[in-house]
Amino acid sequence: MLGRRAVILGLGGAIGAVAFMLGLGAWRTRNQPALNAVLPMPLSMMGWQMTDQRGQSVRPADWSGRPVIAFFGFTWCPDVCPTTLSDISGWLEELGPDADRLTVALISVDPDRDSPQVLGEYLANFDPRIIGLTGAPDQIARAAAEFRVTYRKVPRDGGDYTMDHTAGVFLFYADGRFASIIDFHEDRRFAVPKIQRILK
Amino acid sequence: MKPLIMPFALILAATTAQACETVTLGDLTIEHAWSKATIGADRPAVFYVEISNRGATDDALVGISTPAAGMPMLHETVVKDGVASMPHSMTIPVPAGQAVQLAPGGYHGMLMGLSAALKAGDRFPMTLTFEKAGKVTVNVDVLPLRAEGPDCLDAGQ
Ligand SMILES: [Cu+2]
Numbered sequence: 001m002l003g004r005r006a007v008i009l010g011l012g013g014a015i016g017a018v019a020f021m022l023g024l025g026a027w028r029t030r031n032q033p034a035l036n037a038v039l040p041m042p043l044s045m046m047g048w049q050m051t052d053q054r055g056q057s058v059r060p061a062d063w064s065g066r067p068v069i070a071f072f073g074f075t076w077c078p079d080v081c082p083t084t085l086s087d088i089s090g091w092l093e094e095l096g097p098d099a100d101r102l103t104v105a106l107i108s109v110d111p112d113r114d115s116p117q118v119l120g121e122y123l124a125n126f127d128p129r130i131i132g133l134t135g136a137p138d139q140i141a142r143a144a145a146e147f148r149v150t151y152r153k154v155p156r157d158g159g160d161y162t163m164d165h166t167a168g169v170f171l172f173y174a175d176g177r178f179a180s181i182i183d184f185h186e187d188r189r190f191a192v193p194k195i196q197r198i199l200k
Numbered sequence: 201m202k203p204l205i206m207p208f209a210l211i212l213a214a215t216t217a218q219a220c221e222t223v224t225l226g227d228l229t230i231e232h233a234w235s236k237a238t239i240g241a242d243r244p245a246v247f248y249v250e251i252s253n254r255g256a257t258d259d260a261l262v263g264i265s266t267p268a269a270g271m272p273m274l275h276e277t278v279v280k281d282g283v284a285s286m287p288h289s290m291t292i293p294v295p296a297g298q299a300v301q302l303a304p305g306g307y308h309g310m311l312m313g314l315s316a317a318l319k320a321g322d323r324f325p326m327t328l329t330f331e332k333a334g335k336v337t338v339n340v341d342v343l344p345l346r347a348e349g350p351d352c353l354d355a356g357q
Binding site for chain 1: 236237238239243244245246271275277279282283284285286304305308310312313344345346347348
């Protein structure tokens with residue numbers, strides 16, 4: 001689809017800029033064929049380290065052997081994030097016990113406000129199989145660059161702020177290879193089969 | 201509503217108040233006013249509603265106000281190049297003969313400065329100001345954080 005390709009190419013440009021600013025450009029030339037520069041890295045090649053909602057340290061290697069659903073958001077987000085979490089909860093319920101074989105993670109782009117405890121309290125409203133990750137700002141930035149995700153703090157009146165962030169849901173096979181993206185608003189008629197593909 | 205969501209929606213119907221009141225203001229019909237529960241009062245809440253215009257004149261929603269929040273605003277969630285943002289909307293058009301939805305992932309009221317946390321089952325008033333039709337107040341039902349919308353099967357109630 002032309003529309004989606006345009007979106008991915010646009011995203012790639014933005015991510016490239018972020019990766020450059022973070023000084024993470026090196027792995028791109030070293031590890032990524034040029035054609036794949038706009039797609040998330042395989043999980044097996046990512047190097048972030050974050051903390052889950054129970055306070056446990058998590059690295060990409062901890063996920064190896066399980067298909068992964070990962071997406072970025074923040075708990076102060078009233079519209080996009082609860083909508084995505086409701087959607088994913090619905091998909092997991094439709095998949096039934098098969099979904100127990102997945103690792104499903106919300107990665108916070110707002111570590112200043114999203115402590116592990118805050119993430120745990122928030123996620124208690126959704127399917128219990130969804131975990132939350134937060135951590136040091138440089139580790140969040142590293143994860144975002146490796147997933148080719150952008151996020152940006154947007155100040156609001158009164159010293160408050162919100163976050164713009166990539167809204168898609170990333171799917172990975174059990175061996176860590178990137179599989180596909182479920183776009184925000186994608187119909188579950190397409191979303192659930194995409195997840196079934198990484199469960200095979 | 202998508203058929204696969206129905207079982208969940210029906211469970212909601214049994215356990216929560218329904219945002220199924222219909223209010224009219226001139227040619228405008230306002231219904232399905234709902235919000236989501238919040239964790240504490242620090243986080244912003246949302247406001248969703250459906251407005252239809254049976255008249256021959258275009259109108260627009262230009263403001264919202266509620267005792268539940270000190271700083272309510274109209275927002276639109278926009279996804280551009282895969283990145284979601286929520287710019288402020290000065291007005292939300294309600295064209296003649298058409299319906300507009302404030303709904304998850306699109307237009308919404310953003311309720312900042314909550315006076316108290318919103319709990320599922322709560323209900324609060326919201327005054328909508330239209331460019332031409334003027335003001336009207338509706339009751340907003342607070343649904344669980346996970347809710348995807350109220351279930352208002354007109355036939356069944
Ligand atoms: Cu908003």
